[in-house]
Amino acid sequence: xxxxxxxxxxxxxxxxxxxxxxLPSWQEGPTKAAIVAFIDGVADPDSADFVPPEDRxxxxxxxGTLWAEKPFYFQLxxxxxxxxxxxxxxxxxxxxxxxxAAAAGDLEALAEQGEAGLLALIAGTHAGTTPDEFEEAVRDxxxxxxxxxxxxxxxxxxxxxxxxxLDYLRDKEFQVYIVSGGGIAFMRAWTEPVYxxxxxxxxxxxxxxxYVDGPxxxxxxxxxxxxxxxxxxxxxxxxxxxxxxxxxxxxxNSDGDLQMLSWTTAGAGPRFxxxxxxxxxxxxWAYDRESHVGRLDKALDKxxxxxxxxxxxxxxxxxxxxxxx
Amino acid sequence: xxxxxxxxxxxxxxxxxxxxxxLPSWQEGPTKAAIVAFIDGVADPDSADFVPPEDRxxxxxxxGTLWAEKPFYFQLxxxxxxxxxxxxxxxxxxxxxxxxAAAAGDLEALAEQGEAGLLALIAGTHAGTTPDEFEEAVRDxxxxxxxxxxxxxxxxxxxxxxxxxLDYLRDKEFQVYIVSGGGIAFMRAWTEPVYxxxxxxxxxxxxxxxYVDGPxxxxxxxxxxxxxxxxxxxxxxxxxxxxxxxxxxxxxNSDGDLQMLSWTTAGAGPRFxxxxxxxxxxxxWAYDRESHVGRLDKALDKxxxxxxxxxxxxxxxxxxxxxxx
Numbered sequence: 001x002x003x004x005x006x007x008x009x010x011x012x013x014x015x016x017x018x019x020x021x022x023l024p025s026w027q028e029g030p031t032k033a034a035i036v037a038f039i040d041g042v043a044d045p046d047s048a049d050f051v052p053p054e055d056r057x058x059x060x061x062x063x064g065t066l067w068a069e070k071p072f073y074f075q076l077x078x079x080x081x082x083x084x085x086x087x088x089x090x091x092x093x094x095x096x097x098x099x100x101a102a103a104a105g106d107l108e109a110l111a112e113q114g115e116a117g118l119l120a121l122i123a124g125t126h127a128g129t130t131p132d133e134f135e136e137a138v139r140d141x142x143x144x145x146x147x148x149x150x151x152x153x154x155x156x157x158x159x160x161x162x163x164x165x166l167d168y169l170r171d172k173e174f175q176v177y178i179v180s181g182g183g184i185a186f187m188r189a190w191t192e193p194v195y196x197x198x199x200x201x202x203x204x205x206x207x208x209x210x211y212v213d214g215p216x217x218x219x220x221x222x223x224x225x226x227x228x229x230x231x232x233x234x235x236x237x238x239x240x241x242x243x244x245x246x247x248x249x250x251x252x253n254s255d256g257d258l259q260m261l262s263w264t265t266a267g268a269g270p271r272f273x274x275x276x277x278x279x280x281x282x283x284x285w286a287y288d289r290e291s292h293v294g295r296l297d298k299a300l301d302k303x304x305x306x307x308x309x310x311x312x313x314x315x316x317x318x319x320x321x322x323x324x325x
Numbered sequence: 326x327x328x329x330x331x332x333x334x335x336x337x338x339x340x341x342x343x344x345x346x347x348l349p350s351w352q353e354g355p356t357k358a359a360i361v362a363f364i365d366g367v368a369d370p371d372s373a374d375f376v377p378p379e380d381r382x383x384x385x386x387x388x389g390t391l392w393a394e395k396p397f398y399f400q401l402x403x404x405x406x407x408x409x410x411x412x413x414x415x416x417x418x419x420x421x422x423x424x425x426a427a428a429a430g431d432l433e434a435l436a437e438q439g440e441a442g443l444l445a446l447i448a449g450t451h452a453g454t455t456p457d458e459f460e461e462a463v464r465d466x467x468x469x470x471x472x473x474x475x476x477x478x479x480x481x482x483x484x485x486x487x488x489x490x491l492d493y494l495r496d497k498e499f500q501v502y503i504v505s506g507g508g509i510a511f512m513r514a515w516t517e518p519v520y521x522x523x524x525x526x527x528x529x530x531x532x533x534x535x536y537v538d539g540p541x542x543x544x545x546x547x548x549x550x551x552x553x554x555x556x557x558x559x560x561x562x563x564x565x566x567x568x569x570x571x572x573x574x575x576x577x578n579s580d581g582d583l584q585m586l587s588w589t590t591a592g593a594g595p596r597f598x599x600x601x602x603x604x605x606x607x608x609x610w611a612y613d614r615e616s617h618v619g620r621l622d623k624a625l626d627k628x629x630x631x632x633x634x635x636x637x638x639x640x641x642x643x644x645x646x647x648x649x650x
Contacts, residue, residue, distance in 0.1 A: 244527065
């Protein structure tokens with residue numbers, strides 16, 4: 001009895017994780033096999049591909065890679081709802097046209113304001129608070145807001161197969177970072193409970209911050225001005241600033257991730273680039289080269305040339321979103 | 326025999342760390358007692374001061390706090406030596422007056438160029454390379470360079486008591502960050518072997534980085550322009566950007582750390598601020614309110630008002646520098 005127990009323990013410790021499927025939402029096939037082979041290879045001290053744990057850095061885009069991004073980036077829903085709340089709280093206040101359009105829920109008028117309008121909307125809804133206050137506003141919003149088409153909280157529109165992949169990487173002693181064009185403070189409000197990624201492993205676009213030593217003591221105030229856009233060529237730079245090491249694993253889904261994946265794979269030694277291709281019009285959305293949000297064009301060509309692993313969402317994922325809790 | 330073994334193991338696990346002195350270079354007394362009481366309190370699940378491990382963030386200034394900073398910041402020795410090497414490699418090349426003064430070893434002429442000259446020296450010696458190349462240059466320099474007065478490698482002029490403190494904090498599941506006005510890339514080249522602090526836990530001043538997609542593939546190039554000065558009010562901002570949490574423990578030694586310590590201690594719950602007071606003219610240097618490098622004036626007043634813990638180097642530290650290896 002006792003020796004059986006010991007044998008069971010030894011078996012569990014030695015073979016358990018390998019035999020149990022850590023990626024149950026992934027269809028058996030070349031995509032899953034390539035991911036598992038890479039991760040297991042770099043984590044195996046007896047493999048020629050072994051990488052010491054401190055260099056096992058994995059980076060993931062967020063919008064369209066870890067959670068959905070249609071009909072448009074979820075952070076924009078937040079900004080619009082904040083503009084609406086502000087307009088209710090202060091009716092008649094003079095407003096920027098982009099803020100007024102957002103408050104009125106007039107997306108066409110908002111779109112007409114172009115990129116400058118979008119920046120004005122962000123400046124008007126993402127500043128004037130401390131980081132703590134801002135994160136609380138994001139969390140409050142997340143408990144109430146629902147996706148207009150899927151009728152679920154936005155944080156339930158994360159990809160179940162990617163949650164399993166993040167866990168698998170961490171099981172293999174990877175440090176997992178998010179590297180997104182989205183706002184760093186917006187994401188930090190919820191990435192730890194949702195993805196298991198703590199604030200210090202979130203890299204994103206940021207607003208200017210100001211340190212204020214006021215009568216109630218010191219505080220940090222978010223200013224209505226963009227500090228850094230962590231997209232395209234900004235992603236490798238954001239990674240260098242925050243991590244100071246080149247990742248060995250990078251996942252993305254759009255041309256905004258092209259430089260991050262190129263830079264990751266251009267390093268010496270084993271490297272892995274993963275692209276989510278949105279091919280599932282039924283369970284999620286189907287889009288690539290012509291999409292306004294999350295366009296995947298140049299990066300798809302590069303994936304073909306360089307042998308990056310491309311996830312065919314429709315066929316590679318048995319489940320897309322986690323079941324409702 | 327076996328039960329003795331088990332008892333020994335249980336004893337070792339339960340009482341070992343408390344009985345063994347983790348801070349042997351610290352004189353028994355109120356400074357050491359305050360440090361140990363705080364760390365043990367926040368790490369004790371049965372204490373009213375318990376803080377969960379994910380919030381056990383400790384931040385330390387570098388120059389004058391973890392290693393020495395006299396006669397001037399060690400990074401400046403590096404910059405001067407780089408200017409000399411560049412002048413030898415390219416004799417007769419047209420040079421900025423600050424670079425020329427540095428190359429000639431004329432510190433008075435360099436000082437005459439003021440802050441603009443210092444920035445020119447940094448721009449001229451810290452740019453034009455990739456981050457990897459720059460860090461290699463720093464490591465190469467560290468193997469050769471010697472402190473002019475102490476005649477030891479600069480990385481041996483770290484404070485033994487602080488090395489012990491960093492280890493003690495990590496033993497108690499703190500995340501230890503460096504938050505320095507010094508260059509982030511300069512420090513990342515050596516903080517892991519010297520302090521056990523990996524690159525991703527180093528926060529510092531930075532140069533502008535550019536992503537270049539050249540014929541040999543992508544690279545990041547350091548530009549001759551300062552991106553961010555991580556000093557004074559910049560320290561809380563650097564912390565917010567990199568970590569996204571307010572530390573509960575902060576250590577510094579100068580007025581450049583005033584805002585970091587103020588911001589740390591202004592948070593709710595148990596907080597600890599530690600100041601190194603350089604009082605040891607024999608073993609190290611003695612300086613505070615009148616010093617040009619590492620002036621400790623306002624922060625010393627604040628420490629008195631707010632009950633921060635001040636290390637009296639001469640009396641609180643049994644050892645200053647580690648023995649030569």
